[in-house]
Amino acid sequence: MKKTISLILAAVMILAAFALTGCSSGKGKSLDDIKKAGKLVVYTEAGFAPYEFIYNNEIVGVDVEIMKEVAKKLGVKAEVSDVDFNTICASVKSGKADVGAAGITINDDRKLSVDFSMPYSTTEQYIIVAENNDTIKTLEDLSGKKIGVQEGTTSDSAVNKLISDKVVTDTVVTGYKSPAIAAASVPNKIDAVVTDKLTAELIVKNNSGLKTFKLVDKSGNPIAEIEEYGIAVAKGNSELLAVINEVIQELKNNGSIEKWVEDYSALANSGESNS
Secondary structure, three states: OHHHHHHHHHHHHHHHHHHHOOOOOOOOOOHHHHHHHOEEEEEEOOEEOOOEEEEOOEEEOHHHHHHHHHHHHHOOEEEEEEOOHHHHHHHHHHOOOOEEEEEEEOOHHHHOOEEEOOOOEEEOEEEEEEOOOOOOOOHHHHOOOEEEEEOOOHHHHHHHHHHHOOOOOOOEEEEEOOHHHHHOOOOOOOOEEEEEHHHHHHHHHHOOOEEEEEOEOOOOOEOOOOEEEEEEEEOOOHHHHHHHHHHHHHHHHOOHHHHHHHHHHHHHHOOOOOO
8 A cells, every 4th residue: 555655646746847847748938937037048059150159258140149139029138058059959849948049950850849930041051172172073072072061960961861862972971060170170181061151151261271162963953952040949839939930020121130140250250259
């Protein structure tokens, strides 16, 4: 009897703890919970200028500005943390983070675990190689080469798909925390880096001996379609998503996002960032 009572009590305590953490709903924190906490927990990966990078020991960039505006709308502070990119969606799904803002491309795979805001920016895949490299001109030239990518990104997926589809052969892919770290290994450890356009252009501007261009096949077709960035929230968190979409629409209408892209590109290009 005592054993039965103990088991019942244990079950009740587990259920209570589960409810208190909000895990039972799977929808992330409510707006009331965020307001009570006084902060919006934002996860990013601060090696992706101009969207997020380190400047004067602070995380700055387009995504940070957007999330500050969302936090302002909610009457709270944005608490931005630098984490590995490939952990962001999982952290949002589990409730560890309220949002993921890291130049995250909206795609079907990610939609299985998180919901996305309306798009706020677009990109396409570019490749970085040594300035004197004349052997890589199209994606077919990646055969037999060592390629660096940021782990967990669409660049990572795109290159690995080329391998699985046998478009390229004997290609070795190495994952890095950020595109900038990967580019530092060109040409001594790897032959090229595949990453998003703006980031590639900024890396090349800040590092002599490199060049970048759109990655296409011999027929001129791109490695991937135009991609759209969105802010990730827990699935079903429609309240928070509505606020984020409202803010993004306002920022698009008044030209703020476009201006931030220009301003933070210039800042990252100043060579003073320590990302």
